[in-house]
Amino acid sequence: MTTSFDWKLPRGTLIHGKWKQNRYRVERLLGEGANGKVFLVERQRTWYAMKISSDAVDLQSEVNVLQSIAKQRQAGRHEAYLIDVDDFRNSDGVDYPFYVMRYIRGMTLFDYLAKQGMDWFPVVGYSLLVKLAQLHSEQWTFGDLKVENVLVGDYGRAELVDYGGVTGFGKSVRQFTEIYDRGYWNAGSRTADAKYDLFSFAVLCIQIHESRRLAALTASLLPQNRAPEELLKLARVNPVLRTMEDWLSKALRGEFAHTQEAAKSWQQWQHKHSRHAPSAPVPRWMKGLFVASAALLATTIYWLLRAGL
Amino acid sequence: MKQILLITDGCSNVGVSPVVAAAQAFAEGITVNVVGVLDQGDLGEFGSAEIEEIARAGGGLSRLAHTRQLSQTVQMLTRKTVVQTIQQAVHRELKQVLGTSSIEGLPPEKRSEVVRVIDELGETTKLKVALLIDASASMKPKMQAVEEAIRDLSLSLQARQGRSEIAVFHFPGSAHGDDCMMDLNWTADVRGVTQFLPRLQMRGTTPTGPALMHVVDFFRTPSQFLGNNNDETDGMMSDYVV
Ligand SMILES: Nc1ncnc2c1ncn2[C@@H]1O[C@H](COP(=O)(O)OP(=O)(O)O)[C@@H](O)[C@H]1O
Numbered sequence: 115m116t117t118s119f120d121w122k123l124p125r126g127t128l129i130h131g132k133w134k135q136n137r138y139r140v141e142r143l144l145g146e147g148a149n150g151k152v153f154l155v156e157r158q159r160t161w162y163a164m165k166i167s168s169d170a171v172d173l174q175s176e177v178n179v180l181q182s183i184a185k186q187r188q189a190g191r192h193e194a195y196l197i198d199v200d201d202f203r204n205s206d207g208v209d210y211p212f213y214v215m216r217y218i219r220g221m222t223l224f225d226y227l228a229k230q231g232m233d234w235f236p237v238v239g240y241s242l243l244v245k246l247a248q249l250h251s252e253q254w255t256f257g258d259l260k261v262e263n264v265l266v267g268d269y270g271r272a273e274l275v276d277y278g279g280v281t282g283f284g285k286s287v288r289q290f291t292e293i294y295d296r297g298y299w300n301a302g303s304r305t306a307d308a309k310y311d312l313f314s315f316a317v318l319c320i321q322i323h324e325s326r327r328l329a330a331l332t333a334s335l336l337p338q339n340r341a342p343e344e345l346l347k348l349a350r351v352n353p354v355l356r357t358m359e360d361w362l363s364k365a366l367r368g369e370f371a372h373t374q375e376a377a378k379s380w381q382q383w384q385h386k387h388s389r390h391a392p393s394a395p396v397p398r399w400m401k402g403l404f405v406a407s408a409a410l411l412a413t414t415i416y417w418l419l420r421a422g423l
Numbered sequence: 424m425k426q427i428l429l430i431t432d433g434c435s436n437v438g439v440s441p442v443v444a445a446a447q448a449f450a451e452g453i454t455v456n457v458v459g460v461l462d463q464g465d466l467g468e469f470g471s472a473e474i475e476e477i478a479r480a481g482g483g484l485s486r487l488a489h490t491r492q493l494s495q496t497v498q499m500l501t502r503k504t505v506v507q508t509i510q511q512a513v514h515r516e517l518k519q520v521l522g523t524s525s526i527e528g529l530p531p532e533k534r535s536e537v538v539r540v541i542d543e544l545g546e547t548t549k550l551k552v553a554l555l556i557d558a559s560a561s562m563k564p565k566m567q568a569v570e571e572a573i574r575d576l577s578l579s580l581q582a583r584q585g586r587s588e589i590a591v592f593h594f595p596g597s598a599h600g601d602d603c604m605m606d607l608n609w610t611a612d613v614r615g616v617t618q619f620l621p622r623l624q625m626r627g628t629t630p631t632g633p634a635l636m637h638v639v640d641f642f643r644t645p646s647q648f649l650g651n652n653n654d655e656t657d658g659m660m661s662d663y664v665v
Contacts, residue, residue: 304581
C-alpha cells in the first residue's frame, strides 16, 4: 500500500485511459489531499476535474460511493458529477487509477467570504444545508464536512468536494476531522446519520467566525471536558454567532429531527438576522492568515485505506 | 479478526524477546501493531529499531507518535490493519477465482465489485483488539494520553457494524513475577469506566516479550474466546465474486 506520490504532471501532459481510451489534457493542479491529487483537465473543449491516486482500492471505494449516488439521482434533474473512471500509465511505468468529475468553478469557503464579505455567510450556509439535505434524503452522511471541503461558486452557491468520507447511514463514518467530529466533542457516536453532518456544520460556522478561539479552546480543554456547551460558550462571544445560538445548540445537541427542519430554522434566522444585524465586517485575521490556521487545525482521520500519517 | 496493539516507549529488558513473542502471535493468527510513544525527544535508535521489528514479526505496522497524535495513530494502525488483513485474504482468493493477484489488474467493473466486498468486510468483520500498555516508570506521564487514545478507539469501533471488542493489559504486573496484568476484559464499550490504567509504577523492568506471550495466551484460552472461530474473511470472496 503506497501512500504519497511525488511526481508532477506538467501542463499539456496527455492522459490516455487504458480501458476506455478517453484522452485528457492536463491544465494544472487544483489541489491535493491525503488520498491523491486533483487536476484540472480538458477533453473536447470541456473542463473537468481529475482525481488520481496511487491507491487503487482507496480510489475505487470513493468511486463506488459516487456511482451509487449517481444511480439514485438518475432521474436527470441533476448534472452528472462522476464522468469517467479509468487507469493510465505514467511515465514512471506505473499504472495509476483516476476518476473524472465535473469541474467546480469556485473558491474555498474561506477565500470566498474573505473576498465577498461576511454578508454572504447566511446564503452560503443555506445553500450548503440544501446540498446536505439532498444527500441525507438519499441516506448518505457526508462525513468529513469542513471548510476545506466546501467550494463556493457565483452568488454563494456551495458545492461539496471530496467524497472520501461519504458513508451510508448506519455505518461507521469513513473519514472525519477531529474538531468537526461529534465523537471528539463527547456529543455522540461515529455512526453515520444526518445529525453527524449537522454537528460538523455547526462547528464549521464557529470555525468561520472564531477560528482562533476555537483553536485555543481545543488546545486547552481536557478530553473529558469537551462538550457542546463549550462550543456554545465560545459562540456567545461572537456578535454573529450569538444571534444563531438556538440553531447552533440544536445542531450540536442533535435536536433537529431532520435536515429540512435545520434548513427551515436557518431561513428563519436569516430573516431575523437580515433585519437586525448590522453587516458584519470580515474578521481581520481572515484576510491572509486563514489558510494557514485552517490547515493547522485540521487533522483528518481516515477509515479504511486512508493514507497513513 | 484478532489484533494486539502494543504501546511502549522503550526497550524490553527481561525474558523472551518481544520479536519472538510477536512471531508466535502472528503464527496463531493475531496481528501485532506497535506504537512507540514520545513525549519529548525520541525513543533512541535501539528502541525504534525494536518496535519496527516487533511489528514486522507480528505481521503488523509500527509508528512513532507524540502523545498529542496518539489517538489518531492508534486508530490509523487499527484500521489499516483491518483492511490489510482483509486485502490479504482477498488477494489469495483473487488468485484462485480470477487468476490475478492484484486489484489493480482487474477491469473496472470487477474492481468495483471486489472493493465493495473489501469495504463491506472492513465494516462488518468481527474484531478483537487487545491493547498492551507499557506501564514502566517513563510511561507514567503519558498514561492519560494512552487512556484517552483507548477511549477514542473504542468509540470508533463501536460505530462499526461488526462486533468489536477491546481488552486492556499493562506490564509489568504488580506482584513479583507477574509479567502482565489485565485492566479490562473484552468489552465493546469503555464509557463510564474511569481510569482503567494504573498511574503508579511498580517495578523497573520492561518484560515486553513475556507480556506479549501472556496476551497471546489470553486469546487462546477457550473460556475467553467462546466458539469464535474467527477467520470470517477467508472463503468469502468466492461467494461474492463468482
Ligand atoms: N470537482 C472539483 N472541482 C474543482 N476543484 C476540486 C474538485 N475536486 C477537488 N477539487 C480541489 O482539489 C482539492 C483536493 O481534493 P480532495 O477530493 O479533497 O482530495 P483528498 O480526498 O485527497 O483530500 C480540493 O480541496 C479542491 O480544492
